[in-house]
Amino acid sequence: MEYNLTTLTPVLPEIFLLAATCLILVIDLFLSERTRLLTYGLSLAALIGAVALTQYAAGPGRQVILDGSFVRDPMADVLKTGLLLVTLFAFVYAKDYLRALGILRGEYFVLGLFAVLGMMVMISANSFLTVYLGLELLALCLYALVAFHRDSNNGAEAAMKYFVLGALASGMLLYGISMIYGATGQLSFPEVAKVITGGTADQTVLVFGLVFIVIGISFKFGAVPFHMWVPDVYHGAPTAVTLFLGSAPKIAAFALAIRLLVDGLGGLIVQWQDMLIIMSVLSMALGNVIAIAQTNLKRMLAYSTISHVGFIFLGLLAGTDKGYSAAMFYAIVYALTAAGGFGVVTMLSRNGVDAENIHDLKGLNDRSPWLAFMMMLILFSMAGVPPTVGFFAKLFVLDAVISIDMVWLAGVAVFFSIIGAFYYIRAVKVMYFDKPIDARPLVSSADTRVMMSVNGLAMLGFGMFPAGLLAACRAAFGA
Amino acid sequence: MTADWPIISATIWLPILGGALVLGSGDKAPNVSRWLALLFAVLTFLVSIPLYTGFDAGTAQMQFVEKAPWVPMFDVNYYLGVDGISMPLILLTTFISILVIIAGWEVIQHKPSQYMAAFLIMEGVMVGVFASLDAMLFYVFWEAMLIPMFIIIGVWGGPNRVYATIKFFLYTFLGSVFMLVALIYMYFKSGSMDILAFHDLKLNLTEQILIFVAFLLAFAVKVPMWPVHTWLPDAHVEAPTGGSVILAAIMLKIGGYGFLRFSLPITPDASSELDWLIIAMSLIAVVYIGFVALVQQDMKKLIAYSSIAHMGFVTLGFFIAFIIMGRSDVESGAVLGMQGGMVQMVSHGFISAAMFLCVGVLYDRLHSREIGDYGGVVNVMPWFAGFMVFFAMANAGLPGTSGFVGEFMVILASFRADFWFAFLAATTLIVGAAYTLWMVKRVVYGEIGSDKVAALQDINKREALVLTSLAVAVLILGIWPAPLIEVMDISIENLVRHIAITKL
Numbered sequence: 008m009e010y011n012l013t014t015l016t017p018v019l020p021e022i023f024l025l026a027a028t029c030l031i032l033v034i035d036l037f038l039s040e041r042t043r044l045l046t047y048g049l050s051l052a053a054l055i056g057a058v059a060l061t062q063y064a065a066g067p068g069r070q071v072i073l074d075g076s077f078v079r080d081p082m083a084d085v086l087k088t089g090l091l092l093v094t095l096f097a098f099v100y101a102k103d104y105l106r107a108l109g110i111l112r113g114e115y116f117v118l119g120l121f122a123v124l125g126m127m128v129m130i131s132a133n134s135f136l137t138v139y140l141g142l143e144l145l146a147l148c149l150y151a152l153v154a155f156h157r158d159s160n161n162g163a164e165a166a167m168k169y170f171v172l173g174a175l176a177s178g179m180l181l182y183g184i185s186m187i188y189g190a191t192g193q194l195s196f197p198e199v200a201k202v203i204t205g206g207t208a209d210q211t212v213l214v215f216g217l218v219f220i221v222i223g224i225s226f227k228f229g230a231v232p233f234h235m236w237v238p239d240v241y242h243g244a245p246t247a248v249t250l251f252l253g254s255a256p257k258i259a260a261f262a263l264a265i266r267l268l269v270d271g272l273g274g275l276i277v278q279w280q281d282m283l284i285i286m287s288v289l290s291m292a293l294g295n296v297i298a299i300a301q302t303n304l305k306r307m308l309a310y311s312t313i314s315h316v317g318f319i320f321l322g323l324l325a326g327t328d329k330g331y332s333a334a335m336f337y338a339i340v341y342a343l344t345a346a347g348g349f350g351v352v353t354m355l356s357r358n359g360v361d362a363e364n365i366h367d368l369k370g371l372n373d374r375s376p377w378l379a380f381m382m383m384l385i386l387f388s389m390a391g392v393p394p395t396v397g398f399f400a401k402l403f404v405l406d407a408v409i410s411i412d413m414v415w416l417a418g419v420a421v422f423f424s425i426i427g428a429f430y431y432i433r434a435v436k437v438m439y440f441d442k443p444i445d446a447r448p449l450v451s452s453a454d455t456r457v458m459m460s461v462n463g464l465a466m467l468g469f470g471m472f473p474a475g476l477l478a479a480c481r482a483a484f485g486a
Numbered sequence: 487m488t489a490d491w492p493i494i495s496a497t498i499w500l501p502i503l504g505g506a507l508v509l510g511s512g513d514k515a516p517n518v519s520r521w522l523a524l525l526f527a528v529l530t531f532l533v534s535i536p537l538y539t540g541f542d543a544g545t546a547q548m549q550f551v552e553k554a555p556w557v558p559m560f561d562v563n564y565y566l567g568v569d570g571i572s573m574p575l576i577l578l579t580t581f582i583s584i585l586v587i588i589a590g591w592e593v594i595q596h597k598p599s600q601y602m603a604a605f606l607i608m609e610g611v612m613v614g615v616f617a618s619l620d621a622m623l624f625y626v627f628w629e630a631m632l633i634p635m636f637i638i639i640g641v642w643g644g645p646n647r648v649y650a651t652i653k654f655f656l657y658t659f660l661g662s663v664f665m666l667v668a669l670i671y672m673y674f675k676s677g678s679m680d681i682l683a684f685h686d687l688k689l690n691l692t693e694q695i696l697i698f699v700a701f702l703l704a705f706a707v708k709v710p711m712w713p714v715h716t717w718l719p720d721a722h723v724e725a726p727t728g729g730s731v732i733l734a735a736i737m738l739k740i741g742g743y744g745f746l747r748f749s750l751p752i753t754p755d756a757s758s759e760l761d762w763l764i765i766a767m768s769l770i771a772v773v774y775i776g777f778v779a780l781v782q783q784d785m786k787k788l789i790a791y792s793s794i795a796h797m798g799f800v801t802l803g804f805f806i807a808f809i810i811m812g813r814s815d816v817e818s819g820a821v822l823g824m825q826g827g828m829v830q831m832v833s834h835g836f837i838s839a840a841m842f843l844c845v846g847v848l849y850d851r852l853h854s855r856e857i858g859d860y861g862g863v864v865n866v867m868p869w870f871a872g873f874m875v876f877f878a879m880a881n882a883g884l885p886g887t888s889g890f891v892g893e894f895m896v897i898l899a900s901f902r903a904d905f906w907f908a909f910l911a912a913t914t915l916i917v918g919a920a921y922t923l924w925m926v927k928r929v930v931y932g933e934i935g936s937d938k939v940a941a942l943q944d945i946n947k948r949e950a951l952v953l954t955s956l957a958v959a960v961l962i963l964g965i966w967p968a969p970l971i972e973v974m975d976i977s978i979e980n981l982v983r984h985i986a987i988t989k990l
Contacts, residue, residue, distance in 0.1 A: 372641075376600065380509075387633060392659075393626035399557075402670075406560070409670060421663050425656075432636070432655055440640045440648050474557045481559055 017070045017079035020060040020087060021127050027053035028120040035113030043111055047102055050116035051095060054123070058091045067482075071133055075195045078133035082265065082335070082483035086130045089339040090258045093346050094123050097254055099458040100350035101247035103451060107356065108245065110156055118155075119251055122148035126259035132266050134195040135184045142180070142227070145259065146173050149252055153244040165243025172226070172236045180223025186216030187272070196271040203274035217275050220267055221282050227260045228316045231289035241309035246361060249305055250349035253312060254342045257319075261338035264323055265331060276326050283324035288419055290317030295427040305363050307430060308348055311389060314427055315341050321420060322404040330407035332480040337400040339476070340388075340469065344397065347385045347462040351378060354451050354459065368434060370443025377456075378449060379438045381463030388466040390431035391424055396469035403477065492552050494566045497534045497580065498614045501526055505606035508599050516598045520591060523602035527587045530609065531580040537573050543973045546570070546980035548619060548682070556623065561678045565620040570977030571746050571828065572616040574970055575739055578835045579616070581959075582735045583609040585952050586728040589843055592948075593727070593850050594642060601642060604634040605728060612736055616743060621669045621679040625662070631737065632658055635729070642726040650717075650724035657717040661707035668700035672752070685751040688989055694756035701749045702764075708741030711764075711801060712771040715794045722790035723855070727846030730786065734793050734838035739831045742800045746824070746981065750804065754985040757808065764805040769910045771798030776917035780924070785845045785855045788925055789838065792881060795914060796834045802911060803827030803896040809903040811986055819902040820982045821975075826895025828974055833880075833888035833963055840877040840956040844870070847949055848929075851942050857928050861935030867944040871930045873953045878926045880960050882919040888963035 015022070031053065035046045065084035071077070098116065105111040125144030132138035150173065154166030188194060190212040191202040202208050222233060229237040241249045268279055294314030301307035319341070322334025355362035355371075372379040388397035401424065405417045451459075469476055504526025511519045542549060548567030556564040568576060586605050594601045611634070614627035632655055639651040673679055676687045689697065707714045722730050750757050757764075772795050779791035804827045807820035847870060848863070849855055864871035880887035883894075893914065900908035934940050945953070963970060 372597075372600075376512075376597075383633075392633065393629040398626070398629070402666075406670060406673075409674065417667070421667065425660055425663060428659055429652075429656065432652060435636070436640060436648055436652065439637055440651075474555075474559070477557065477559055 014072055017064050017072055018077055018131075019064050020057045021124060021131070023060050024053060024057045024120065024124050024127065027056065028117060028124065031113065031120065032117045035117065038113070043113065044102075046113040046116055047098070047111075050098055050120060053120060054091050054095045054098070057123075057127075058088055061087045061091065075197075076134045076137045077131050079131055080483070081479075082262075083131045085479045085483050086258055086262050086335070086339070087127055089342065090123065090126055090130070090255050093255045093258065093342045094119065094251070096343070096346045096350065096458055096462055097251040099454055100250055100346070100353050103455055104245070104247045104353040104356055108156065110245070115152065115155060115247070118148045118152050122152070122251075123255065126255065126262075129259050129266070130262040133197070133270075135188065135199075135267075135271070136194055138263065138266055139177075139181065139184065141259075142263065143177065145256065146177065149173075149256070152248045152251065153240060155248055156245045159243075159245065161243040162245060165240045168243075169236055169240045176223050176226035176233070179219045179226070183216045183219025183221075183223060186212050186219065190216065196266060199271045200273055203272065213272075213275060214278050217272055217278055218282070220272070221279055224260070224264050224267060225286055227256070227263060228319070229313055230286045230316045230320060231293045231313060232286075234290070234293070234313050237313055238306045238309040241312075242303060242305050242363075246305065246349060246353045246356060246363065250346060250353060253308065253349055254346035257312075257316075257342045257345070258338050261319060261335060265335075268323070269331065280324050280326055283320045284416065287317045287320035287324060288416070290314060290320065291420060291423040295423045295430075298427070299430050301430075302365055303363055304352055304365050304367065304434075305349075307365065307434075308345070308352075311427070311430075312345065314423065315389070317423075318401060318404055318420065321408050321416065325407040325411050325413075327407060327411060328481075328484040329410060330404075332477070332484045333400075333403035333407040335480040335483060336403055336477055339480075340396050340400045343462065343465060344385055344388050347381070347459065347466070348389065350455075350459055350462065351382045351385070354378065354449060354455060365434060365437055366444065368437045369441040370446070371438040373443050374446065375449045378459065381459055382438060383435050384463045384466040386431045386434050388470070390428045392428070394470045395466045396473060397466070399470060399473040399477075493533065493536050493540075493550050494568065494613070494617045495552055497530060497537070497576065498566075498610045498617065500533060500610070501530045501583070501606040501613075502610035504530070505603040505610070508606060509603040511599055513597055513599050516595075519599035519602055520587075523587050523606055524584070526606055527580075527584045527609070531584055534577055534580040534613075537568060538577055538973070541568075541570075541573055541973055543570065543976060546977045549573075551619075556620070560622070560673075562622045563620045563679070564623060565680065566617045566623075567619045568617055570974035571981070572743065573973060574828070574832055575616050575736075575743060576613050578739070578832055579609060579612050579736050582731065582835060582839055585839065585843070585955065586731050588948060588952050589731065589846060590726070590728045593846070596642065601638070601726075601728070604638050605732065608634040608638070608732060612740065615740055619681050621673070621681050621684065623679075624681065625666055625669060628662060628665075628740070629659075631740075635733070635737070638729040638732075639721055639725045642729065643724040645724075646720070647724040650720040653717050654721040657707055657714070661704040661714075664700040665704035668697045671697065681747065684748075685984065687752070689753065691755055691759070691990060694753040694989070695759065698749055698753040698756035698760060701744065701753070705741040705744040705749065706767070708744065709738055709797050709801060710741070710794060711767045711798070712775060712794070713767075715771070715775070718794060719787050719790040722793075722842075723784060723786045727842060727849065730790075730842040730846075731839045734789075734842060735835040738793060738797055739835060742797065742804070742827065742831050745801065745804050746828075750985050751981060753989075755988055755990055757805065757985065761805045761808045764801055765809075765907065768798040768802035768805070769907065771795055772802065772914050773910055773917070776914055776921065780917065780921040782921075783857055785848070785857055785925065785929070786842070787855075788857075788921060789841045789845065789881075792841075792918065792921065793834065793838050795918065796830065796838070799830050799893055799896050799911065799914070800827040800834075802907070803830065803892075803899060806896075806900055806903040806907065807982060807985065810899065811982075813902065819899050821978055822895055823899030823903075824978050824982065825971055825974060826892050826899055828892075828978070829888070829895060829963075829967060829970060830892025832970060833892050833960070836956050836959045836963065837877060837880045837887075837889055840873075840953060840960065841881055843949075843952060843956070844874045844877060847945060852938055857925060859935065860929040860939055861932045862930075862939060863942065864930045865934055866940060866942045869950065870945045873945075873957060874930055875926055876957060877953075877960070878922045880964070882922045883915055886961070886964050888960045888967070891964060891967045
């Protein structure tokens with residue numbers, strides 16, 4: 008294998024991001040409080056540069072490089088672009104919040120960029136080792152980010168919980184990987200898949216390993232019964248971190264599931280399909296029902312995340328290209344929606360005081376009609392009401408489930424969506440029908456407002472023209 | 487027939503665009519948003535007129551068709567068109583919307599731009615519902631109606647508005663989700679989302695019954711039919727006048743339209759099998775709800791219940807067709823019943839709008855809807871009293887008004903089905919007259935009820951304009967309904983022929 012610059016084209020976005028992040032880390036050391044915004048600007052530039060390079064490297068077909076540990080395919084192109092753009096939104100929303108809280112430090116952006124790098128590695132992983140590498144890079148950055156607000160007890164507690172449980176889950180995943188390796192003697196996904204289809208590997212060990220891998224994936228997604236950390240971490244972390252944590256990693260988790268379960272262990276679909284069915288139904292049920300009881304907006308959105316994960320699993324468990332592309336559509340749309348939802352929560356905070364309860368939304372329409380309208384679009388999209396994009400995301404998933412003759416599962420999903428609609432509607436009700444507690448109009452900087460408008464209108468735009476994004480997702484799976 | 491320019495698209499998107507502009511204009515200059523809203527409402531009405539003038543009444547084919555791919559992977563198209571059933575309802579929508587904008591002119595002081603914008607967007611979406619020929623497009627418009635209405639009731643409604651609007655939203659959302667499941671099922675059967683292809687789709691009886699029930703849940707809630715009507719009185723009472731008008735005049739019609747466009751042609755055998763159920767529900771609505779209306783103390787509630795009773799006529803007219811066709815092979819009776827239902831829908835659109843506007847006029851002055859708070863209004867508001875009595879007569883089905891035409895046609899058709907159906911339906915002529923006229927007696931006539939009533943001002947020019955235009959519509963339709971019946975004639979005959987052929 009000879010290395011020259013052209014063989015490295017597929018990995019160019021990652022190389023660029025790594026170099027840029029290191030550079031930002033160094034530059035940030037020499038900046039004073041007043042010029043800190045430069046770090047922010049450079050981080051955005053790094054993200055945009057990475058998007059451009061991803062597009063440059065993109066193309067049809069698969070390219071496997073670095074001795075078979077790294078792959079670039081249409082799925083990776085779409086997911087990376089989505090991931091980088093969602094992170095861009097998250098960074099913009101985070102800036103004002105961090106500044107108000109007095110923690111506008113370069114570390115937030117640097118850790119965030121390293122996390123993004125980890126996720127990009129996960130997306131392009133072609134072997135168990137690469138995937139684990141990316142996952143740990145992501146996880147370590149997230150642990151640090153959750154504890155980012157040093158003086159906050161909640162933050163420290165959340166970080167501790169997240170770290171302990173996260174380490175446990177990584178251990179499970181690693182244990183599962185070792186068993187698969189033991190049974191097949193391979194680490195790269197295509198080779199593992201080949202051995203499994205060959206039927207020579209010990210089935211018991213394989214299934215045993217699979218169980219641990221599925222547990223690891225479910226933990227990263229936050230699916231029931233491995234969801235315990237989600238509400239606490241979402242609640243305890245500074246909102247700017249929750250915003251990042253709750254959006255972009257969902258795209259990476261989707262990639263993780265596809266790479267491990269489909270690319271690597273596709274031969275064991277009969278086994279993992281059943282596990283996903285159970286977790287998907289439990290996630291939708293528990294997430295939607297418990298969300299109703301929440302008074303804290305961040306916890307409510309956390310439980311809502313759990314229910315949305317159930318929907319992503321529905322698409323995955325269909326086990327068809329149609330199902331995978333539907334789940335991919337859902338994951339990307341959800342990440343964008345969640346970024347917007349948490350973005351509004353950060354914009355409500357003022358003078359370093361977190362606005363995180365549902366009653367903080369009261370009378371938002373009186374304080375800032377435009378922001379209320381954007382939040383309404385986001386909430387209706389989460390509820391899945393047309394003409395917002397959330398409806399199509401749900402529809403495509405349901406369609407995939409019905410096409411494998413699991414109509415009852417679609418029925419369960421629809422039933423819990425209706426329950427879920429209630430608490431989203433309640434939030435809209437609070438924004439539009441209640442009198443504000445704090446009548447002062449909201450102030451936010453121009454870049455935040457612009458991004459929020461793009462974010463909210465994207466709900467409507469993708470809802471009216473879902474064909475483009477769906478075509479990209481379909482192309483990723485060659486369907 | 488296809489038009490040279492996309493008339494239907496213009497009718498849908500012009501008001502939505504206008505709504506966005508009005509929303510953007512903000513509340514700093516309320517008059518700008520009001521005039522802008524009126525401009526767009528009038529423009530939309532003008533744009534929709536060619537749908538009537540250019541309409542070819544000699545064919546049951548879809549007209550002014552527009553078709554473009556929307557989500558090609560699912561074979562979902564942006565597919566629009568009208569026939570004799572949907573065209574009158576679209577014109578009704580664009581006409582009533584102007585009146586709603588005018589009616590909310592000075593009355594709405596709280597966030598007028600959002601109020602006007604919500605109604606404009608609502609208008610476009612409702613036209614979209616009537617004109618969609620693709621099931622997915624239909625569903626998107628259908629659900630999109632909920633969002634502006636949710637806001638309208640919740641923001642500008644009465645004291646108990648939050649309860650009412652959440653009840654309204656969840657009721658209708660629940661109903662329509664079942665419809666979505668049915669639509670997806672048919673998509674898998676037929677491979678497309680084309681509603682007209684659904685009409686020719688072969689389905690066995692079990693499938694038909696399940697699909698029929700799914701549609702029934704969606705449409706019965708919208709109509710609303712007894713026993714799923716309970717959201718309507720709440721929503722009406724709490725909604726602002728404009729909201730009540732749109733609800734009664736157009737949104738209820740969407741349920742009736744759904745029966746004609748989906749239930750009957752897609753599941754004719756199930757409709758025939760289960761027609762007793764619909765007929766029973768309709769007759770209960772007509773008779774029982776009529777008596778419920780009689781005891782109401784709240785004017786809006788009374789009119790809301792009267793709406794439910796009148797919509798009972800509509801569904802009765804649609805579903806007696808099967809019994810008539812079972813009795814004799816004459817289609818004319820069935821056609822008569824359905825046409826009666828359609829005329830009743832349009833007429834109820836005018837009359838209920840007018841009745842709610844009349845109550846709105848009183849409410850704006852006295853901030854009460856209780857019948858007991860009024861009395862002797864005629865002494866201080868003679869012009870208003872004249873209008874109110876006229877519309878009350880129309881609501882009771884006085885010959886010469888549009889209310890009579892539809893009811894008469896449906897009762898006439900019922901006679902061909904069963905004497906007792908006709909008998910029960912005809913009780914509305916007594917009960918309907920009783921509750922409407924008794925209310926008028928208590929509100930308009932008699933001694934002046936209180937000092938507040940004595941201080942009432944008669945209607946101003948704006949209110950007079952709105953009520954006059956409705957009065958003219960009611961009279962024209964009552965005296966000379968032929969233009970309306972002619973445009974729908976062929977389409978309805980075609981529908982009756984279609985449902986007479988079994989799909990089994």
